[in-house]
Structure formats: structure tokens, C-alpha cells
Amino acid sequence: MILHWVWLMPTIMGASFLAILFVGKRMPRKGSEIGIAAVAACFVIALLAAGSWINRVNDAGHVKVQPVAAAAESAPAESATSTEGAAAGGAAAEGEHAVAPVVNERTWFESAGQEFKVGTLVDGLSVMMFVVVTLISLLVHIYSTDYVGGDRRYTHYFAFLSLFTSSMLMLVMSRNIVQFIVSWEIVGLCSFALIGHWWEEKPNSDAALKAFLTNRVGDVGLMIGMITLFWAAGSFDILRIDQLANNGGIEHLLLLVAACCLTAAVMSKSGQFVLHTWLPDAMAGPTPVSALIHAATMVVAGIFMVARLYPVFFHGLSIADGNVNLLATVGGVTVIGGAGLAFVQRDIKKVLAYSTVSQLGYMVMALGLGAWTAGLFHLFTHAFFKAGLFLGSGSVAHAVHSFDMVEDMGGLKKHMPKTYWTFLICTAALIGLPIFAGFWSKDEILAGGHILGAHNAYEIFMVVGVVGALMTAAYMTRCVYLTFHGEPRGAAADSHHPVHESGPRMIGPLYVLAFFAVVAGFANWPFGPDGFKTRFEHYVQPVGDYFPHLGEVSFVWPLAIVSTLVVVFGVLLAYAYWFRGALHGATERSRLARVGHTVLVNKYYFDHLYSGVIAEGTKGPIARASYWINQNVIDGIINAVAAGARGAASFLYGTIDQEVIDGAVNGSGLSAEETGQLLRRLQNGKVQQYGALLFGGAVILAGVLVFTL
Amino acid sequence: MLLNEFLLLGAALFAIGVYGVLARRNGVMVLMSIELILNAVNINLVAFGAAHGTVAGQIFALFVITVAAAEVGVGLAIVIMLYRNRASIDFDEVDALKG
Amino acid sequence: MVAQHIAFGVIAATVIVGALRVVTTGNVVHAALWLVGVLAGVGASFLLLGAEFVGVTQILVYIGAIIVLFLFGIMLTRAPIGHELRLTSTNWGVALVVALAIAGVLGYTLIDAFGSGKLPGDTRQLTASVGDTLFQSYLVPFEVVSVLLLAALVGAIVLARKD
Numbered sequence: 001m002i003l004h005w006v007w008l009m010p011t012i013m014g015a016s017f018l019a020i021l022f023v024g025k026r027m028p029r030k031g032s033e034i035g036i037a038a039v040a041a042c043f044v045i046a047l048l049a050a051g052s053w054i055n056r057v058n059d060a061g062h063v064k065v066q067p068v069a070a071a072a073e074s075a076p077a078e079s080a081t082s083t084e085g086a087a088a089g090g091a092a093a094e095g096e097h098a099v100a101p102v103v104n105e106r107t108w109f110e111s112a113g114q115e116f117k118v119g120t121l122v123d124g125l126s127v128m129m130f131v132v133v134t135l136i137s138l139l140v141h142i143y144s145t146d147y148v149g150g151d152r153r154y155t156h157y158f159a160f161l162s163l164f165t166s167s168m169l170m171l172v173m174s175r176n177i178v179q180f181i182v183s184w185e186i187v188g189l190c191s192f193a194l195i196g197h198w199w200e201e202k203p204n205s206d207a208a209l210k211a212f213l214t215n216r217v218g219d220v221g222l223m224i225g226m227i228t229l230f231w232a233a234g235s236f237d238i239l240r241i242d243q244l245a246n247n248g249g250i251e252h253l254l255l256l257v258a259a260c261c262l263t264a265a266v267m268s269k270s271g272q273f274v275l276h277t278w279l280p281d282a283m284a285g286p287t288p289v290s291a292l293i294h295a296a297t298m299v300v301a302g303i304f305m306v307a308r309l310y311p312v313f314f315h316g317l318s319i320a321d322g323n324v325n326l327l328a329t330v331g332g333v334t335v336i337g338g339a340g341l342a343f344v345q346r347d348i349k350k351v352l353a354y355s356t357v358s359q360l361g362y363m364v365m366a367l368g369l370g371a372w373t374a375g376l377f378h379l380f381t382h383a384f385f386k387a388g389l390f391l392g393s394g395s396v397a398h399a400v401h402s403f404d405m406v407e408d409m410g411g412l413k414k415h416m417p418k419t420y421w422t423f424l425i426c427t428a429a430l431i432g433l434p435i436f437a438g439f440w441s442k443d444e445i446l447a448g449g450h451i452l453g454a455h456n457a458y459e460i461f462m463v464v465g466v467v468g469a470l471m472t473a474a475y476m477t478r479c480v481y482l483t484f485h486g487e488p489r490g491a492a493a494d495s496h497h498p499v500h501e502s503g504p505r506m507i508g509p510l511y512v513l514a515f516f517a518v519v520a521g522f523a524n525w526p527f528g529p530d531g532f533k534t535r536f537e538h539y540v541q542p543v544g545d546y547f548p549h550l551g552e553v554s555f556v557w558p559l560a561i562v563s564t565l566v567v568v569f570g571v572l573l574a575y576a577y578w579f580r581g582a583l584h585g586a587t588e589r590s591r592l593a594r595v596g597h598t599v600l601v602n603k604y605y606f607d608h609l610y611s612g613v614i615a616e617g618t619k620g621p622i623a624r625a626s627y628w629i630n631q632n633v634i635d636g637i638i639n640a641v642a643a644g645a646r647g648a649a650s651f652l653y654g655t656i657d658q659e660v661i662d663g664a665v666n667g668s669g670l671s672a673e674e675t676g677q678l679l680r681r682l683q684n685g686k687v688q689q690y691g692a693l694l695f696g697g698a699v700i701l702a703g704v705l706v707f708t709l
Numbered sequence: 710m711l712l713n714e715f716l717l718l719g720a721a722l723f724a725i726g727v728y729g730v731l732a733r734r735n736g737v738m739v740l741m742s743i744e745l746i747l748n749a750v751n752i753n754l755v756a757f758g759a760a761h762g763t764v765a766g767q768i769f770a771l772f773v774i775t776v777a778a779a780e781v782g783v784g785l786a787i788v789i790m791l792y793r794n795r796a797s798i799d800f801d802e803v804d805a806l807k808g
Numbered sequence: 809m810v811a812q813h814i815a816f817g818v819i820a821a822t823v824i825v826g827a828l829r830v831v832t833t834g835n836v837v838h839a840a841l842w843l844v845g846v847l848a849g850v851g852a853s854f855l856l857l858g859a860e861f862v863g864v865t866q867i868l869v870y871i872g873a874i875i876v877l878f879l880f881g882i883m884l885t886r887a888p889i890g891h892e893l894r895l896t897s898t899n900w901g902v903a904l905v906v907a908l909a910i911a912g913v914l915g916y917t918l919i920d921a922f923g924s925g926k927l928p929g930d931t932r933q934l935t936a937s938v939g940d941t942l943f944q945s946y947l948v949p950f951e952v953v954s955v956l957l958l959a960a961l962v963g964a965i966v967l968a969r970k971d
Contacts, residue, residue, distance in 0.1 A: 685804025688739075692731045692902045699909045706917050710812050710927045715853065716918045718820050722827055722846075724911035729831035731903030737836060737881050741843050744874065745827055748850045751866070759857045759931035764941045767862045767933060770854075771942070774862075774869050775953050779960030781874050785881040786967040792885040793970075801898060 002045070002052045003102040003122045006173055009042040009130065013166030017159050024155035031155040032145050035162050039138045042169070046130035053127045057539050060099040099123070099543055103239065105175055119175030121238060124540035125307055125376065129172035132383045133297050137165045139509035140292040143391055146505040147288050147398060157197060157286070164190035168297050172304060176236035177226045180305070184222065184269070187298050188215050194293060195285040207284035214278040218268020225261030228254055229312065238308060242546035245311035255316030262305065262312070263326050270302030271357045272334045272364055277606050279357055280341075283349040283403075287394030290349060295356050295390050296383035303363045303379055310372060314548045319370045322457030328368025332464040334361025337604065339471035343478065344600040346406045348393045351479045355430065356386060358468060362445055365465070369458050371448025371553050373524070373537040378445060380536070381429065381437035381520045388426035388513030395419040395502040395510065396483060400491040405482040408490035412483060415499040418507050420484050422514040427480055429517035431473040432567050439564075440521035442469060446563055447556045462559075466566050473570030481578040526555035715756035722749035736788040736798035740781060747777045815856055823849035840878050847871050858931035861938045 016038035024031025105119030141161060148157055167186035174180040189212075196208030232254040233241040244250050266272060271279040282294050293299070306313055306327070317325040338358030345351045359382050366375030393403070396419060402408035413420045429436040432443070442465070449462030491497070501507070524536035541547075602608065682693070722745055729742025751770045758766015792798050826845035833839045847870045854863035942950055 683807060685807030686801065686899070687803065688731050688733075688800055688899050689902070692899060692906050695727055695731065695910065696902070696906045699906060699913055702917075703909070703913050706913060706920075710809070710816060710856075712925045712927050713918055713922050714816055714820070715857065716922065717915060718823060718853070720911060720914035720918060721824060722850075723914065724907045725824070725827040725831055727910055728900075728903050728907035729827075731906060732900040733831065735836055737878060737885065738830075738839055740881075741830055741839060741878065744843065744870075745830060745846060748847065748870075751862075752850060752853060755854055755857050755859045755862060756927075758933070759859065760925070760927055762928060762931070764933050764937050765946075767859045767938050768942055768946055770859070770862045771865060771938075772949060772953055774865060775957060778869055778874055779957050781877055782964045783960050783967070785877055786964040788881060789884050789968050798885050 002048045003056070004104055004120075006045065006049055006122055006126075006130070007104065007120050009045050009134070010166040010170040010173070012038050012041055013162050013169060017162040017166060020155060020159040020162060024159060029145070030158075032141070032158045035158040036138070036141045036145075038162060039134060039141050039165060042165070043131075043134040043138050046127070046134040049122065050127045050131050053122070053124060054539055056102075057099050057124070101126075101239070101542070101544070103175060116178055116236070117176060118179050120173045121175045122173060123542055125304075125542065126172050128376070128380060128536075128540050129304060130169065132380060133165065133168050133172065136292055136296045136383055136387050137161070137168075139387070139391070139512055140288045143291075143394070143506050143509045144286070144288040146503050147394055148286055151197075151286075153197065157194070160190050160193050161289075161292070164194070164293065164298070168301070171301060174238065176238055177229065177241070178236050180238070180308075181222065181226060184301060184305075185219075187301060188212060188219075188269075191215075191282070191293050191298055194289040195282045197285055197289065204284040207278075207281040211278040211282050214275050215268045218265045218275055221261040221264025221268075225258045225265065228258040228261065229309075232258070239546050242309065242311045245309075245315055246546055246548055248315075252315065255312050257316075259313045259316035260326060262309065263330060266302035266306060266327075266364060267330060268302075269305075270299050270360045270364065271338075272302075272330050272361060273337050274606065276334065276338065276357050277603070277610060280345075280350050280353040280603075283347065283353050287349065287390055287397060290353070291387045291390035291394070294353065295386040299356065299360060300363070300379050300383070303360065303367065303375065306364070306367045307372065307376055310367070311546065311548050313367065314370065314550075317368070319368065320548070320551075322452075324457060324460070325368055328365050328458070328461055331361045331363070331365025331368050332461050334358065335365060335464055335468040336471070337361075339468050339475065340600055341603055342475040343471075344597065347403045348396065348405050348409070348479060348483060349390070349403050351405075351475060352386070352389050352393060355389075355472065355476070358472065359386065359430075362442065362465065362468065365461055366445040366448055369445075369448045369461055370452045370550055371445055372550055373534075373541045374441065374444035374448045374553060376540060377524050377536050378438075378441035380523070381441040381517075384513050384516035384520050385426040385429035385437060388422060388510060388517055389430065391506070391510055391513065392419050392423035392426065393483075395506050396423075398502055398506065399499045401497075402491050404490070405479065406489070409483045409488075410486045410493075411488040412499060413485060416484075416501050418501055419510065422507075422510040423484070424480065425514040426517045427476045429521075431476050431571070432469055432563065434560075434564055435518070435521075437517050437519070437521035439560075440524060440526075443555070443560050443563060444524070444526075444553055446559055448553045450556055450559055451553055452551045466563055469563055470566050470570040473567045474574040477571050477574035478578055481574070485579065712756060712760050715752055719749045719752040719756070722746075722752065734799050734801055736791060736800060737785070739800065740784045740788070743784075744777065744781070747773055812856065816853070819849050819852045819856065822846075823853070836882050837879070840875060840882065843878070844871055844875055847875070857927075858933055860932070861935040 016034050019034050020031035024034065027033060101121050101123035103119060103121050105117050108116045108118045110116065141158070144157065144161070148154060151157060164187065167183045167190060171180060171183035171187060174183060192208045192212040195211050196205045199205040199208065229241050229250075230236055232250040233244045235241065241250075245255055264275075268275040268278075279294060279299070283290055285294075313327060314320065317323065317327060319325060319327075335358050338354045338356075338361055342351050342354035342358065345354065359378070363375045363378050363382070366372075366378060396409065396412060396416065397403050399412070399416060399419075400408050425436070429438040432438045446462050446465045446469075449458045449460075449465055452458055487493075488499075491499075524534050526534060541550075599605070682689075726742050726745030726747075726749060729745060730739055733739050733742060751773055754766045754770045754773065756766070758764065758770075788798055791803070795802070823846050826842045826849060829842040830839050830846060833842065847866065851863045851866040851870070854860075854866055
């Protein structure tokens with residue numbers, strides 16, 4: 001069945017990448033047709049896979065629960081097996097039956113007794129991601145044909161879009177952590193390549209490098225965390241790791257360590273504080289890229305990782321016990337921090353970037369509370385409305401050739417109505433107005449903060465979420481006002497280049513996304529009969545021995561009403577400030593406001609910290625100190641050793657060899673000579689002396705004879 | 710008469726003769742010293758012959774005298790040769806075999 | 809007996825003194841003359857021992873011929889007439905030591921061996937018996953000695969002739 005063939009999707013996209021690279025330039029549409037066709041095909045496969053999975057979940061209701069089965073290995077041929085039944089572990093009550101994921105595997109290579117495999121792991125989470133990734137990618141592909149039309153590297157752009165889609169798909173269907181890490185890195189590479197698409201301008205290549213290097217810092221955590229998990233579980237297999245983590249087969253300390261290290265990776269990839277600094281700078285890339293990668297898909301890779309390895313986090317950070325844990329704290333801080341920064345941006349894309357940071361904070365916070373489905377649902381809805389917002393901003397920028405709201409926009413509502421209404425709908429979804437998608441997902445997160453966690457420990461996060469919602473409403477209203485309302489400024493007012501609406505290839509995707517921004521929220525409609533409500537949760541949240549049992553998050557009416565009121569209040573506040581001009585000049589009047597403003601404009605001085613303090617410090621004193629140590633200490637040691645060796649050698653040579661040994665040899669010769677010289681004196685040629693010796697000898701002999709015998 | 714008288718006389722003469730052979734520079738003097746030695750031997754021989762009542766002592770003494778005569782003749786011839794070649798018979802100067 | 813002792817004493821004194829003068833004198837001719845004294849003394853001792861023939865032969869041959877030879881040799885080698893200082897070799901110390909050693913060893917041995925053994929009273933041996941023994945028992949050595957004399961003669965002539 002189709003679920004065994006999902007590996008076709010990354011393969012098709014990979015083939016598209018290669019095809020575009022090699023033959024794209026010669027195609028009539030410069031390779032974009034290959035990309036679009038490939039993505040469309042993948043979208044179809046994704047929809048089919050979704051359908052197939054839904055059927056599977058429905059069917060599982062009729063399947064008896066059988067004791068255990070670990071995921072089976074594959075035979076050398078491509079035959080795949082699917083596991084039936086599930087172990088006791090997390091099989092829930094209430095008549096929910098475990099649905100085992102569909103797995104597929106081949107051995108890639110073997111080294112030192114450890115087999116490295118590639119394979120697919122398809123469950124509700126994967127299928128949800130397939131749909132999101134392929135749909136957004138398809139819309140971005142179509143949009144890009146207009147937005148980057150005529151660009152200097154058009155073909156190259158589409159090639160990387162294909163590669164990105166391929167690796168993102170592979171990431172979400174990864175069977176084991178090696179495959180996961182490989183696709184994580186390829187996704188990072190594509191991000192780098194696409195951010196730096198116009199690398200001739202230095203700020204763009206700087207931004208690309210910043211993105212890559214910041215992600216690298218987080219990747220240290222990724223590596224350590226993944227390696228810890230491998231050693232703890234004895235396997236690279238994600239299901240196995242999850243099962244062991246869930247059943248207590250891994251020591252708690254190891255889970256904690258792995259969870260903390262992996263949180264570092266989440267911080268960098270998903271733009272959480274303190275490694276978020278790259279995301280706003282990544283807006284230097286083309287807008288469709290920002291929409292696809294830095295709003296909807298790549299940045300959620302970190303969220304996906306937490307979701308996929310949830311038992312590690314859930315048990316490692318003791319989320320169920322209502323512990324104010326690392327994940328939730330990081331998410332909470334990000335929500336407020338990102339939202340704060342969005343207020344002082346002039347660039348429309350940067351507003352949306354900080355908004356993305358903030359929303360990602362919501363997702364991470366939700367996962368930190370144990371509201372798994374809430375976080376993933378928010379990911380789902382956010383993909384649609386954020387991509388819609390980005391593409392809308394791209395449409396505006398395409399018209400006025402600038403991203404600066406303060407300088408070049410204003411009053412565009414009249415000239416670009418379609419863009420305006422889609423943008424407004426997506427904004428409404430983002431700020432969480434009822435009915436729209438964001439309302440349902442954000443409210444579920446807030447409800448999670450309210451309900452979950454022992455002794456109301458997570459209430460603080462609920463408050464954080466509400467404050468964040470207020471801020472979101474305010475800054476988005478500001479953004480809408482500056483862009484579409486008021487008097488036209490700068491380029492928008494340029495009469496030589498009148499502003500006109502964008503073409504159908506750009507508007508089309510906007511319509512689709514706006515549509516989803518409205519209806520996507522109903523996927524997890526919390527009311528109604530059992531077979532109807534919370535469909536998202538039903539199909540996506542895993543049930544099995546590899547997933548912990550989570551608390552149920554239900555719709556809380558009072559919370560919903562309060563949050564709506566807060567949102568409306570935020571809108572009104574911003575409306576009053578911008579539309580009506582109230583409270584202007586607050587920064588001149590109040591010192592606190594001025595200080596706050598300065599801090600926000602300087603992005604909390606994070607960039608200053610990273611490049612000024614850390615980078616400069618390492619380049620300067622630390623590098624100099626290392627150099628000094630190298631030259632004097634290390635080289636000194638080596639030189640001393642060498643000098644010592646030389647000294648020893650010369651001593652050996654000079655004293656021992658030359659004097660002692662040669663001396664002995666020479667000495668023996670000399671002594672022989674001396675003896676000879678001495679004896680030579682006997683031979684003085686004088687006969688009488690010889691005679692004396694002769695007689696003397698004879699006398700001595702005689703004496704010996706006489707006196708001893 | 711004591712036998713030992715003659716024997717000791719012979720021994721003393723012998724020793725003196727040895728001294729002369731080893732310590733005299735003139736070649737002729739050396740030959741004279743050799744004669745002293747030979748005479749010492751003669752005394753010994755005759756004394757022993759007399760002591761044992763045998764005439765062999767005398768006979769051998771005769772032989773010794775004869776040989777001594779021959780030896781002196783040849784020896785002097787050599788010394789004369791030496792004198793002819795070197796114009797000196799100083800044995801201290803004859804050290805051509807010096808090593 | 810006493811007369812023999814006295815005679816021997818005189819002879820011994822002559823011989824020893826003469827020998828000493830031979831080896832110490834600085835005059836070559838004097839050395840030869842002292843040698844005469846030694847030889848005469850030796851001959852006298854032969855007579856004292858009763859060896860008449862040898863005693864006379866000694867006088868005849870030694871003093872009569874050999875000393876003459878010596879004197880001829882001295883003459884032919886232009887030995888300086890008169891006292892000459894440089895007649896004792898530089899070796900004389902060693903020579904003295906060796907001579908004394910010889911004397912010591914010999915003296916000790918003789919005294920130790922023969923103690924005070926007396927000679928028989930009459931030790932005369934007739935010349936006739938010497939002749940008899942010589943030509944009967946020791947004929948071959950006698951002939952050999954004469955050949956030796958011939959060889960010596962020829963040799964001396966060959967050596968000393970001027971060519």
C-alpha cells in the first residue's frame with residue numbers, strides 16, 4: 001500500500017534536483033516546470049498517504065491488541081513488513097487501539113558490527129508533515145515562477161527548492177537518527193544556499209553564514225544528544241529509542257542529558273532564544289524562500305524532532321510532573337521576546353520573522369507542557385497562515401520594490417485589494433480571532449497550560465501565552481496599518497511607477513493559503529460526537545508503546561473568551577495608537593519607554609553579544625593567548641625536547657664515542673706503541689748490553705735453580 | 710788444599726771477566742776479558758780433575774786453551790775489520806743494529 | 809800443607825789483582841800486561857794442582873802467543889798509547905750488578921756444594937798419562953780441534969786481508 005511507497009517522495013524531489021541542475025537551463029521554463037511537476041506529484045502521493053493512514057487508523061479500531069512486537073528488520077530485498085498490534089506501554093484506555101506506524105527498512109552499510117540502515121517510518125505525524133510540506137512547497141514553487149522570474153540564478157533557485165523539499169520529506173519520514181541527522185544537515189545546507197541566493201551583496205552572504213553557523217552551534221547539542229541516545233538505547237532506530245525511553249529502559253539521567261542537548265538543537269534550528277538571531281537576518285533571502293523555509297517548514301524541524309522523540313523529552317524533563325522545565329521555559333521566553341522585537345521593525349519581513357520566532361516559541365512551550373497535539377496542531381495551522389503572510393508581503397514588495405513599511409508603503413489597500421484581504425485573513429488567523437485557524441490551535445496551547453501539570457504548575461505559561469497573544473495582535477495591527485492603511489509613502493506614492501496588483505501566479509497561492517487559514521482550524525474541532533471531534537488529534541497523535549500517555553486537553557470556554565477579549569484589546573490598542581494617533585511620542589516623554597525602545601531596536605543586544613563580545617573576544621585575546629601558548633609553551637617544549645635530544649646526542653658523540661670509546665681504542669693502540677717504544681730501548685744495538693741481559697738472565701735462572709730446587 | 714779455594718778463585722775470575730766483557734769499550738779489552746773467563750773455566754776443570762784423580766780435566770783444559778787461541782785469532786781479525794770500516798773500535802759506537 | 813796454602817794465597821792475590829786491573833785500567837797496553845800477570849798466575853795454579861802439562865802449555869800458548877796477538881791487535885787498531893778515559897762503557901752499572909750477581913750465585917753454590925772438601929794429597933798427573941788419554945779416548949775431539957784451528961786460521965786470514 002501507498003504507505004510503503006512514501007520513500008518515492010524524496011526520491012522524486014531528489015531526481016528533480018539533479019534534473020534541474022543538469023538540464024534545467026535548457027528547458028523552456030528554465031527548470032521550474034520540472035520542479036513544479038515533481039512537487040505536484042509528491043503532493044498527490046502525500047494526499048494518498050494521508051488517506052491511507054486515516055484508513056489505517058480507522059481499521060485499527062477493529063484490530064485486537066496483541067502483545068508486543070518490536071519493529072521488524074527488513075530482508076535484504078525490498079520486502080517491507082508492517083508491525084501489527086502494540087505492546088502494553090502507552091496503549092490508552094477509552095477504546096483507543098494502538099496504531100502501529102508503517103515501517104520500511106534496508107541496510108545501507110555495516111561498520112564494526114553496527115548496521116546502518118535507511119528506511120521510512122510513517123505515522124500520523126509524518127503524514128501530517130508530508131501534506132504540509134508538499135502543499136506549501138507546491139504553492140511556493142508556483143509563486144516563485146513570478147516572484148523570481150528573470151532572476152540571475154533562476155534555475156539554481158528551483159534546484160535548491162527541490163533539494164530542500166526532498167530533504168525535508170526525508171527528515172519527516174526518517175526511520176533512524178542517522179538518517180534524521182543527515183537530512184537535518186541537508187536542510188540546513190539548502191537554507192544557507194537559498195538565504196544567500198543573491199550572494200553578490202555582502203549582507204546576503206553574511207546572513208547566510210550567520211544562519212549556518214548559528215545552526216552549527218545548536219548542532220553540537222544535536223550530536224551529543226543523538227549520540228547519548230544511541231549509546232543509551234543501543235540502537236539508532238527511532239522507534240526503539242522511543243519505546244525504551246517510554247518503558248523506562250533508559251536511565252532518567254541519560255534522558256535528561258539527551259533532552260537538554262537536543263533542546264539546544266531546537267533552539268538553533270527553530271529560532272528559540274538565545275540562538276534565534278539568525279532568523280531575522282535570514283530574511284535577506286527571496287520571500288518565497290522565507291515563506292517555505294523560515295516560516296512553514298524548515299524551522300519546524302526542531303519542533304518535529306521534539307515531537308518525534310517525545311518520550312525522551314517527556315520522561316527526561318519530567319513534563320508530566322508539572323516541572324517548570326527547560327523546553328517550556330525556552331518556549332515561553334521566546335514567545336515574549338520575539339513578540340517584543342516585532343514592534344520596532346520597519347522591514348515587513350522582519351516583523352513576520354519575529355512573529356515566526358514568537359509562534360515557534362508557542363509550539364515549543366506547548367510541547368514543554370505536555371500538550372503534544374496542541375503544539376503540532378499549531379504547527380499545522382501556522383504553516384498556512386504564516387506562509388500566506390510571507391507570500392502576501394512578497395506580493396506587496398513585488399509591487400513597490402521595497403520591504404520598508406515606514407518609508408515605502410502605506411495606503412496599498414486601494415491598489416492591492418486581493419493581497420490586502422488575504423493578508424488580513426492570515427493576520428486574523430495569526431492573532432487568534434475566533435473561527436480562524438490560529439484561534440483553535442493557540443487556544444489549545446493555552447488550555448494545555450491551564451489544565452496540564454500537577455498543582456497548576458503550568459499556569460504561568462498560560463499567562464505567558466495570553467500576553468503573547470496580546471502582543472501579537474498589537475504588532476500585527478501595526479504591520480497591517482503601516483502597509484495597507486494611511487497615506488501612501490515613498491515608492492507606494494510614486495506616480496511614475498503606479499502600484500498594481502500582482503499576477504495570478506502570486507495571487508493564486510495567496511487564495512489557497514487564506515482558505516486554509518480559515519478552515520484548517522476545524523481539523524481539531526473540539527465539540528461534537530466522538531467520531532467527529534478532534535480529528536487531527538485522533539489521526540496524528542500516536543498511540544502505541546512508543547508514545548507516552550498524555551493528559552487530555554479539552555476546550556476551556558472561559559479561557560477562550562478571555563483570550564479573545566485580550567486579542568481584541570490588543571487590536572484596539574494598536575488601532576488607537578496607529579489609526580487614531582493616540583499615545584504618540586511616548587518615547588520622548590517617558591524615559592522607561594525610551595530605554596525599552598532602545599533595547600528592542602538593538603534586539604536585546606544579542607547580536608552585540610555574539611559578534612562583538614564572543615567572536616571578537618575569541619579572535620582577539622583568546623586567539624592571541626592560544627598563539628602565545630603555541631609558540632612559547634608548546635613549541636618551547638618541543639624545542640626543548642629537541643635541544644635536549646641534540647645535547648644528549650652531542651654528549652654521546654663527543655664524550656662517549658669520541659673520548660671514551662675512541663679513547664679506549666686509541667689508547668690500546670697508544671699503549672702498544674708506548675710499550676714498543678719502551679721495549680725498543682732494549683734494542684740499542686750495543687752488544688754489551690745484550691750480553692748484560694743475557695748474563696743477567698742466566699744468573700737469574702741459575703739463582704732460581706739453586707735456591708728453589 | 711781445599712777444593713773450594715780453587716773453585717772460588719775460578720768463580721771470582723769469572724765474575725771479573727764478565728764485568729770486563731760487559732763494561733769495556735775497547736774491543737780488544739773485551740777479548741781480553743773473554744780470556745779471563747776462559748781461564749776461570751780452566752781452573753775449574755783442572756781443579757775438578759785433580760779432585761777426582763782423572764786426567765780428563767787436563768785434557769779439556771787443553772781443548773779450551775786451543776779453542777781460546779783460535780777464538781782470539783778470529784776475534785782480533787774481526788776487530789781489525791771493524792777498525793778498518795769505522796776507524797774506531799769503541800763498542801759504544803757500534804750500534805748499527807739499533808731498533 | 810801450609811806452604812801450599814801460602815803459595816795458593818800468593819797466586820790468588822796475583823790473579824785477582826791482575827784481573828781487576830785488566831778490567832779497570834785506562835791504558836790498553838797496561839791491560840795487556842796485567843793480563844800476562846793473570847795468565848801466569850793461572851799457570852802457577854795449574855802447577856800447584858799437579859797439572860804439569862797444562863800449566864806449561866798455558867804459559868807457552870797464552871802468554872807466548874795470545875798476548876802477542878793482543879799486542880799486534882792493539883797496534884793495528886791504533887789504540888791510543890797512554891791513558892784513555894773513555895774505556896769504560898756507559899753500561900758499567902748493569903755490568904757490575906750482573907757480575908756481582910754471578911759471583912754471588914756461584915759463590916753460594918760452591919760453598920753450599922763443596923763445603924770444606926779437601927783435595928787428595930798428591931794430585932800429580934803425569935804428562936804421559938795425559939798423552940795416552942788424549943790419543944786414545946779423546947782422539948776424535950783432538951782431530952776436530954785441529955780442524956777447528958785450521959778453520960780459524962783460514963777464517964782470520966780471509967777476514968783480515970785487504971782486498
